[in-house]
Amino acid sequence: MNNLYDVVDLSKNEIMTILDKAKYFKNQITTGNKSFKNLNGKTVVLAFFENSTRTKCSFELAAKYLGAQTTVLTSSGSSVLKGETLIDTSRTLDYMASDAIVIRHSQSGAPYFISNHIKSKILNAGDGLHAHPTQALLDMLTIYERKEFQNLKVAIVGDILHSRVARSNIHILKTLGADINVCGPKTLVPKGIDKLGVKVFYNLEQAIKNCDVIIDLRIQLERQDSGFFPSTGEYFKLYGIKEEVLKYAKEDCIVMHPGPVNRGVEISSGIIASDRCLVDEQVLSGVAVRMAVLDMMLGGEN
Amino acid sequence: MKILIKNGLVVNENEMDKQHKNIIIEDGVIKEITALDKIEENEFSEVIDAKGAYVLPGLVDIHVHLREPGFEKKETVKSGSMAAAAGGFTDIACMPNTSPVIDNKYTVQLLKYKIKDDAVVNVYPIGAVTKGEKGEELAEIGKMAEEGIVAISDDGKPVMSARIMKNAVEYASMFNIPVISHCEDETLVEGGQINEGMTSLQLGLKGINPLAEEVMVSREIALAAGLDTHIHLAHISTKGAIDLIRDAKKRNVKITAETCPHYFSLTEKEALGYNTYAKVNPPLRCEEDVEAVINGIKDGTLDCIVTDHAPHAVEDKNLEFDRAANGISGLETSLAATYTYLVKPGHISMQQLVEIMSKNPAKVIGIEENKVTVGAKANLTIFNPDSEWTVDSAQFYSKGKNTPFNGKKLYGTVETTIVNGKKVYSRGMGICL
Numbered sequence: 001m002n003n004l005y006d007v008v009d010l011s012k013n014e015i016m017t018i019l020d021k022a023k024y025f026k027n028q029i030t031t032g033n034k035s036f037k038n039l040n041g042k043t044v045v046l047a048f049f050e051n052s053t054r055t056k057c058s059f060e061l062a063a064k065y066l067g068a069q070t071t072v073l074t075s076s077g078s079s080v081l082k083g084e085t086l087i088d089t090s091r092t093l094d095y096m097a098s099d100a101i102v103i104r105h106s107q108s109g110a111p112y113f114i115s116n117h118i119k120s121k122i123l124n125a126g127d128g129l130h131a132h133p134t135q136a137l138l139d140m141l142t143i144y145e146r147k148e149f150q151n152l153k154v155a156i157v158g159d160i161l162h163s164r165v166a167r168s169n170i171h172i173l174k175t176l177g178a179d180i181n182v183c184g185p186k187t188l189v190p191k192g193i194d195k196l197g198v199k200v201f202y203n204l205e206q207a208i209k210n211c212d213v214i215i216d217l218r219i220q221l222e223r224q225d226s227g228f229f230p231s232t233g234e235y236f237k238l239y240g241i242k243e244e245v246l247k248y249a250k251e252d253c254i255v256m257h258p259g260p261v262n263r264g265v266e267i268s269s270g271i272i273a274s275d276r277c278l279v280d281e282q283v284l285s286g287v288a289v290r291m292a293v294l295d296m297m298l299g300g301e302n
Numbered sequence: 303m304k305i306l307i308k309n310g311l312v313v314n315e316n317e318m319d320k321q322h323k324n325i326i327i328e329d330g331v332i333k334e335i336t337a338l339d340k341i342e343e344n345e346f347s348e349v350i351d352a353k354g355a356y357v358l359p360g361l362v363d364i365h366v367h368l369r370e371p372g373f374e375k376k377e378t379v380k381s382g383s384m385a386a387a388a389g390g391f392t393d394i395a396c397m398p399n400t401s402p403v404i405d406n407k408y409t410v411q412l413l414k415y416k417i418k419d420d421a422v423v424n425v426y427p428i429g430a431v432t433k434g435e436k437g438e439e440l441a442e443i444g445k446m447a448e449e450g451i452v453a454i455s456d457d458g459k460p461v462m463s464a465r466i467m468k469n470a471v472e473y474a475s476m477f478n479i480p481v482i483s484h485c486e487d488e489t490l491v492e493g494g495q496i497n498e499g500m501t502s503l504q505l506g507l508k509g510i511n512p513l514a515e516e517v518m519v520s521r522e523i524a525l526a527a528g529l530d531t532h533i534h535l536a537h538i539s540t541k542g543a544i545d546l547i548r549d550a551k552k553r554n555v556k557i558t559a560e561t562c563p564h565y566f567s568l569t570e571k572e573a574l575g576y577n578t579y580a581k582v583n584p585p586l587r588c589e590e591d592v593e594a595v596i597n598g599i600k601d602g603t604l605d606c607i608v609t610d611h612a613p614h615a616v617e618d619k620n621l622e623f624d625r626a627a628n629g630i631s632g633l634e635t636s637l638a639a640t641y642t643y644l645v646k647p648g649h650i651s652m653q654q655l656v657e658i659m660s661k662n663p664a665k666v667i668g669i670e671e672n673k674v675t676v677g678a679k680a681n682l683t684i685f686n687p688d689s690e691w692t693v694d695s696a697q698f699y700s701k702g703k704n705t706p707f708n709g710k711k712l713y714g715t716v717e718t719t720i721v722n723g724k725k726v727y728s729r730g731m732g733i734c735l
Contacts, residue, residue, distance in 0.1 A: 109622065110622050113621075128506050130507075167506060191498060193503060
């Protein structure tokens, strides 16, 4: 596998190959085998210019479980705070004999930007509002273990406008043959998104009607200043995923969330605690998917 | 100094000559325009063979960022004026968003000295509307007018306060200089990077809704009407704005408007691949807007074509998209782009090109219009429409190599530029100092 920037670049076959491999790794980890040799002698550098818990730690552990050597750069505590540019930072890491750089950045397009300047392979761990390929893959793995993709009814709910998770999930679900409804306040649903082949709803109950899967997105509380919606209270009332509203979805509908969650804003504590919420499962899927992707990118023997 | 231009086809804004002519320039003035007779070439200090190309009145660009003082790594009066000459411009007006901002008589004087020493074409300073372009207090417009500014503008930024804009328009009118308005409602832009549309959706970049331009255009039209005073609208790019301007003109509101070549030739798709050379403010728009700009030029709604020449150093553009500077280095592609996208496809004639690239801009800033007629000042552009070339910004005289036209094919080359009766640029020899 070459550089992984976006799920839009992956064919259905490639996606299924990754999911099958990830499924294997997930089973292995669950039975306690966290020590593979696939990436022995390889160096994976994590360059995280934006805060992260899940993606950062799961990528690092994924690399380590595969036997790679790793180092993690975060903006805080680094020369980025001295004003060093992205180009210079990436080249510096590249010159430490790294084999792959996993990059998370607040600027859309950052992975493409650095690709012109470094030799290491590049894995996009989330760039701005644009894409988050491994998130989409781990979400799919979580669904794959329970349901069929073809004609699956999926509702993506929340701040679609600012969400790279939404964009990547829309692309991957379309490739896999699912039907997608997006839902959020009108101010947070981008113009023209229906042209990507999704149905747009501003009413939650209509959006999740008969759905098999609800992917709930984090409301980025800092954006409230921009006046997209009046208050978290009103948001929760209209769009929060809570018990009362789930009766409109299918009986066995699962609820997913990329994390971190804002309890009482986009999702209720009750739902998080319930069996149908797969947030924890997603985290484990994340490690497995990242192992699969790293293995396909850098792995030698199995 | 006596110059002979042989075999040129004279085009003015009202007519194109039927036959090729010889043009004799002496002491900075067009002395004679005669039929192609045998002529004694020895008596001329310079003989230029136009080889049948168009001889146009010198082009006038009233929206150029020369970056001096303060941003000399991006451009200087010298390099910018050389780029202008290479682009066929004999007269340019420069915006005041330098460092320091041109907002008082001393900075105007400083700029005038620089122009006198370094400029190879005629350069007219534009003063700021507000001190430091901060939008809070009026700049010393009267004192600057005394020093010869041709207009005021806070370009780069809008004047957000309607109160300040109203005062500025009224005050400036006492000195017979127009206010040039950069039409952008900042509260509607909010971190936007490119036009709000399918490209911004695909790339995950914050989009700028066209309303940001239209809302401000609406305000300026109301002010111009209410105060019955001329306001000139800078770099118009949206269908909505053009419709508003068209209606306003029907009501005889004193509005003039300009647009730039990139708004009638390129769309937001240029940004695909996160191409920062396509990042400009106002942003490149969609096909519908491009069509509206072309129609607006055809029917006279848009009076002028300017470049909004915005040169940047490589390190200002070679950054993550959000951090990259806005702007296109346009002086050396403007005439060819206008010819390629407007004249060649038959949207406008060469005469109309002269009107929108020379006559109307001169009128807006109140300078003498250039004409290819006997007795007129010898500001001329010799333009060969048949030559095809591929844009390579590495060859630009401008320090700014930032253009989305790079690698694109354009028709028409500037063969010679004559400023105040002196040959300043020729394609074979470059800038003649």
